[in-house]
Amino acid sequence: MKKITDKVGSKICRDTDFLTRLNGVVWDDDLEPGEFEEKWLKVMNDFSLEDNTWLNGKFADRHTWIPAYFRNVPMGGLLRTTQRSESANSFFKRFENKYGTLTEFLVRYESATDHQKHLLKLREEENANSIPETLYGSKWETQAVRSYTHAMFYEFQNQVKLSINTCSLVGYTPPNPVTNFEVSLVEDAKKGLKFAVECSRSMNDVRCTCKMFERRGILCSHIIWVCSGKFKDIPDKYILQRWRKNALKSDVYDWNGNLLEKYNNTSTKQIGMSVVWSEIQLTVGMLKRKEESDVREFAKLIKEFRTKLEGNTQPLTKQQQIELLLSARFGRNQHLTA
Known part of the structure; x- marks a missing residue:
């Protein structure tokens, strides 16, 4: 796509909406292959480019680079043709240059991998010891913030936002045995687009014709809008292991099934402590939108349990209560002086 201007001439790209229309066709991963072909040919006809040899060659190879042809490939939405090589080159260029010796390369390679x-360690610590703020109070959002890494949670939260602010129902078929919904976002509706969501409560199974979950491994706003009120929790199979906070906490095998690295399991107590901090931080975040009485009740519950652990029957001082609340808020002990 970066070569388009050279291949068709700068005038057509500068003076018309050709580039806008072509980009809209090429990068629209909501299109099925047949829809892509129809729209591509229309753009070519509208700008009299039917005989352009280079464009015709790219169209002939469309199944190798157009997103529409990867809609049914698991995680196909994450693929880029030069991703593996370009990302590696970009990373190592920060540590190496073409004038270095082989010995220098080995040393700098070690530095790069250590970096x-x-x-990775910083990201793991961040995910283990802090929790993003939930904004919409939905059960699915609360479950997602416990399960996803921070980066993936923000993507999921954006889909929750779209489902709340822009989704609308445009069709409905009663269950037999699957319930079908036709859903559209505001912007999609303007384009005449709508997506069918199939929902089977008995099998905890949901599908959407936008195929975001198949392409990117995260539920779309259409499914969230339809199913978050029907399922108490997100079905476990729709939170992929690769996006979870504990994604790396497993044994590593090569393609032949040989064990490469054995994961050193964290003790049950350590896992339990992480869960405790997670629950406290999540609760404190939710209290921001609750009444003052809820805050006092939460503080009382923690204070009573702490008193029990200390074997102290005396009520906590005001200073101790402040320390306790700060500890719950920031996820670590706060030692304050009067």
């Missing part, structure tokens, strides 16, 4: 491991 990667350090960043």
Whole structure:
């Protein structure tokens, strides 16, 4: 697509909406292959480019690079043709240059991998010891913030936002045995687009014709809008292991099934402590939108349990109560002086 201007001429790209229309066709991953072909040919006809040899060659190879042809490939929405090589090149260029010796390369390669491991450790600590703020109070959002890494939670939260603010029902078929809904976002409705959501409560099974889950591994706003009120929790199969906070906490195998690295399991107590901090932080975040009486009740519950652990029957001082609340809020002990 970066070569378009050179291949068709700068005038047509500068003076018309050709580039806008072509980009809209090429990168629209909601199109089925047949729809893509129809729209591509219309753009070519409208701008008299039917005989352009280079464009015709790209159209002949469309199944190798157009997103519409990867809609049914699991996680196909994450694929980029040069992603593996370009991302590696970009990373190592920060540590190496073409004038270095082989010995220097080995040393700098070690530095680069150490840097990667350090960043990974920082992300793991961030995901283990902090929780993003939930904004909409839905049960699905609360479950997602416990399960997803921060980055994936924000993507999911954006889908929740779209489902609340822009989704609308445009059709409905009673269950037999699957309930079918036709859903559209505001912007999609303007384009005449609508997506069918199939929902089977008995099998905890949901599907949408936009195929976002199949392409990117995260539920779309259409499914969230239809099913968040029908299912108490997100079905476990729709929170992929690769996006979870504990994604790396498993043994590593090669393609032949040989064990490469055994995960050193964290103790049950450590896991339990992480769960405790997670629950406290999540609860404190929810209290921001609740009444003052709820805050006092939460503080009382924690204070009573702490008193029990200390074997102290005396009520906590005001200073101790403040320390306790700060501890719950920030996820670590706060030692304050009077």
